[in-house]
Amino acid sequence: MASQEIETLASALARLPGLGPRSARRAVLWLVKRRETALVQLVQALAAVQDTLVECSICGNVDTRDPCGICADPKRDPRQLCVVEDVADLWALDRARMFTGRYHVLGGRLSALEGIRPEDLSIGKLIERVAEGGIDEVVLAMNATLEGQTTAHYIAERLEAFPVRITQLAHGLPVGGELDYLDEGTLAQALRARRPVS
Ligand SMILES: [Zn+2]
Numbered sequence: 001m002a003s004q005e006i007e008t009l010a011s012a013l014a015r016l017p018g019l020g021p022r023s024a025r026r027a028v029l030w031l032v033k034r035r036e037t038a039l040v041q042l043v044q045a046l047a048a049v050q051d052t053l054v055e056c057s058i059c060g061n062v063d064t065r066d067p068c069g070i071c072a073d074p075k076r077d078p079r080q081l082c083v084v085e086d087v088a089d090l091w092a093l094d095r096a097r098m099f100t101g102r103y104h105v106l107g108g109r110l111s112a113l114e115g116i117r118p119e120d121l122s123i124g125k126l127i128e129r130v131a132e133g134g135i136d137e138v139v140l141a142m143n144a145t146l147e148g149q150t151t152a153h154y155i156a157e158r159l160e161a162f163p164v165r166i167t168q169l170a171h172g173l174p175v176g177g178e179l180d181y182l183d184e185g186t187l188a189q190a191l192r193a194r195r196p197v198s
Pocket residue numbers: 056057058059060061067068069070071072
């Protein structure tokens with residue numbers, strides 16, 4: 001039986017996505033054995049991020065400054081806006097380096113099952129950004145899940161009144177696929193072959 005502190009650390013790690021109690025315990029043991037080379041580094045990295053982490057007030061990205069690096073980058077094309085469900089999707093798409101515009105993070109997707117309604121997501125803010133003008137194309141980069149596609153259709157309808165081109169990722173995406181898990185080549189291809197929302 002481990003000490004209370006070790007138990008607390010193990011259960012905190014067990015809550016991380018992709019880790020369960022078993023792998024959390026293994027991670028704790030691994031860290032304890034590498035106190036100087038890994039544990040200290042991890043503690044410092046976590047503290048540095050905790051001190052500076054903010055949500056971008058424009059797009060919802062998570063960064064160490066507000067506006068985030070993408071919104072503040074003058075080389076980014078302000079006429080193109082890519083809408084994603086989560087920050088993880090934004091990071092995945094940006095790793096693919098195909099999209100040179102800016103992003104908008106919804107903070108989830110519509111779900112009747114989980115009771116997630118349009119007002120629970122950052123859809124109102126998206127409409128405001130489009131209504132301000134200066135945007136030519138909105139790329140709907142929702143996951144290829146039923147809920148992701150429902151969300152995309154809802155947003156496409158809300159944006160119909162505005163003079164913008166609305167496109168979505170090509171359906172080279174595997175059905176049920178979450179963007180975050182796709183390799184960069186597949187994502188880049190889905191972006192390159194994006195098509196108008198029908
Ligand atoms: Zn931003």
